[in-house]
Amino acid sequence: MFIPRNIESSILNLISKFPIISLTGPRQSGKTTLLKNMFPNYQYVSLDYIDNREFAINDPRGFLEKYDKYVIIDEAQRVPQIFNYLQGKVDNDQIMGQYILSGSQNFLLLQSITQSLAGRVAILRLLPFDFSELNAQQLLENNYLTHCFKGFYPSIYDRKIDSPFFYDSYIESYVERDIRTIINVKDLSLFRLFLKLCAGRAGQLLNLNAVANECGISSNTARSWLSILETSYIVFVLPPYFQNINKRLIKAPKLYFWDTGLLSFLLDIKHSDQLESHYLRGNIFENLVIAEMFKTNYHRLQQRNFYFYRDSNQNEIDLMIQNAAKFDLVEIKSSKTINTEFFKGIQYFEKHMPNLIQNKYLIFGGDDSYKRQEVNVLGWKSSSKILE
Missing domain, CATH: 1.10.10.10 (Winged helix-like DNA-binding domain superfamily/Winged helix DNA-binding domain)
Incomplete structure (x- = not known):
């Protein structure tokens, strides 16, 4: 069963603007399944397989002649030297969406991209389901x-x-x-x-x-x-x-x-x-709620900045979401019953830094969504609506 992913629209938008798309993320997050479903007409080659890997290592030009355009190269970071040849090929061919690179070792993949393909590749991240x-x-x-x-x-x-x-x-x-x-x-x-x-x-x-x-x-x-x-x-x-x-x-x-x-x-x-x-x-x-915010941010390519706040007196805001010069404040409580104590952090922040606040939220372990003490109370299922 293929479950559609929110990142699909971002990929489709960028594939006409960059010669190379890079999709990274953890192992088993669904990268290969997603790309094969989205681009059934692309050739697919995995450098996890030793014969493909040796071909790319020993004859990179021959490899790129065989896989010359509209290709998904999976686990691309396994052959970092291929990135130098990719640079010359996409510069020469000038075809948008010519290659899609997929990989689970973000460190090695990004290291290769920054060394050889800067400006030629759009980098996206696919994480577990949101x-x-x-x-x-x-x-x-x-x-x-x-x-x-x-x-x-x-x-x-x-x-x-x-x-x-x-x-x-x-x-x-x-x-x-x-x-x-x-x-x-x-x-x-x-x-x-x-x-x-x-x-x-x-x-x-x-x-x-x-x-x-x-x-x-x-x-x-x-x-x-x-x-x-x-x-x-x-x-x-x-x-x-x-x-x-x-x-x-x-x-x-x-x-x-x-x-x-x-x-x-x-x-x-x-x-x-x-x-x-x-x-x-x-x-x-x-962790559940904050990971959901980060996943939604990446899957929808929103590029938001996230922080938390804590001072020396233990006054705390669990999550601050930056909107230009202001912030959405988010408190996160696992209880299914709302307690007035849950609003103390927001009230403290509002008293001392009111000019920084755009919206105020409390996410809790229940289902209902409503407003209380000028704070938007959201059930956990609705948490990512803050980013809409």
Whole structure:
């Protein structure tokens, strides 16, 4: 079952404006399926296969003669030297939409693009399903805890794979394949521990030195491993907002996972019922909503800037969405019952920085949407409507 993706309109818009489209994202996010469905008349070649890879490595000109136009090249980062030849070919041919490059190792793919194809390629990201994509197919459940546990990877919905089995296999293949390709991790069990420690800090300020100490690795190693997790679309960070822009670059960000199913698996959650009383339920729900905002932002090519706010007195706004010089303020609460305490952060911000506020929102674990104390209260399913 193919589920349409919101990014399709952006791809169709850009393919007539650039000779090369690059679609990156985590493994199993549906890149190949999407491209084959959108462009059935394009040739398809995967550099994951050793014969294709050796052809591209040993005879790049011959490879591009065979695959000369309207081609999807999957796992393109496996042969980085082909990018130099692609540059000359697209410059010579001047055909828009001539090649579509797909890859799951964002670091290697973007490194090759920036070195050889700058200005010739439009870069897009396909992430696991967002709420609206599932909702359009009537696959969005009524209880957010189900999705926190189940996650949003297409295989779980297309092939009805049990989440724990999927994520167990996903981590094995991810660690064995991608991590060893990018960096030399000698002790895989130590890396898995690092991954679990990051999961335990989802939705919290990231103290990388503390993670390194607990894991028994150096701070530099922890920094390197976190960077790989980011470029492989396992985790992302949310920067803090300060009116002094330099402070945004030096204060601790908050850590989140792109997929709450993977996060729940790393936290050893065996069933969605466990989440009801789990000590990190609030953090996991916050992760669910903020990941939804980021996914929607990428899938719809909105290019919004996101921050959080926290001062020395622990006054906090979970999410700030920049609109020119002003911000939409978003508080996120997992409870299905609204409490007046939930509005304290917004009220504090409004009292001290009213000129920065455009809209005020509270996203909670219930279904209803209404207005209270001049704040737009949204059920979790409606959270991405903020970006519409």
